Amino acid sequence: MRKAERLFQILTLLRGRRTVITAKDLAERLQVSERTVYRDIQALSLSGVPIEAETGVGYRLHTSFNLPPIMFDLDELEALLLGVRMVQGWSDESLGRAADSALNKIRAVLPERQHHEHTIRPEWLIVPDFYRDQSAPYSRELRAAIKSQSVLELSYRREDRAASVRHIWPLGLVYWGRTWTLVAWCELREAYRMFRLDRIVALTILERHFTTSSTLSLQHYLALQTKRCEEQA
Known part of the structure; x- marks a missing residue:
């Protein structure tokens, strides 16, 4: 990696964090030595970038620092576009509008040479939305409940068509x-459960809230599934 690219990567890493990052972490991410990181940080500081250093703790950008809009290459634009179209095609209408708004903001800062319909909206990147209405009902309400850690009363139709009412702690959404x-x-089963959104009949956000922990969280659930897959392999 050239020095200019490395300096840009350091700026990107610093901008993306609210807390400090150590020289060791920067060196591991950039695959260089810590000595190289020290030199790069010094070069950025001498060029006027307000990097705050805490001895024995790490680096961070001063909150007043701002960069002009970042440009994208063609592959990056196509990746962003594909992501936007996936959100529009596979999530709820609210997230779809937000994704389209984000794409318009990206288009607004593109240089003239990239500001063409065939660049930012290639017609050969297609994500059908045939099943959006059926696959993502209640997703807006569920996202709100996950963020606020609110307990839900869920009316659910099981695979055998039997009706079920549960009080659950919503932890995360997974697209298959x-x-x-x-x-x-699930408070009834006292265990993790997965519920298909297209089988939810109704839901109510209750006034009760839950608290996650190291042994009850989305991360814990994913770790258990990873361990199970490794044991079965």
Whole structure:
């Protein structure tokens, strides 16, 4: 990696954090020595970038620092566009509008040479939205409940068509290609359960709230699934 690219990467890493980052972490991410990181930080500081250093702690950018809009190459633009179209095609309408708004902001800062419909909206990148309405019902309400850690009363139709009412702790949403699934802690079963969004009949956000922990969280659930897959391999 050339020095200019490395300096840009350091700036990107510093901008993306609210807390400090150590020289060791920077060196590992950039695959260089810590001595090189020290030299790069010094070069950025001498060029006027307000980097704050705490001895024995790490580096961070001063909150007043701002960079002009970042430009993208063609592959990066196509990756962003694909992500936007996936959100528009596979999530709820609210997130779809937000994704389109984000794309318009990106288009607004593109240089003239990239500001063409065939660049930012290639017609050969297609994500069908045939199943959006069926696969993502209640996703807006579920996102709100996950963020606020609110307990839900869920009316659910099981695979055998039997009706079920549960009080659950919503932890995260997982997309499987045709349907969205809610990962939750079920108070009735006292265990993790997964609920397909297209089988939810109704839901109510209750006034109760829950608290996650190292042994009850989305990360813990994913770790258990990873361990299970490794044991079965």
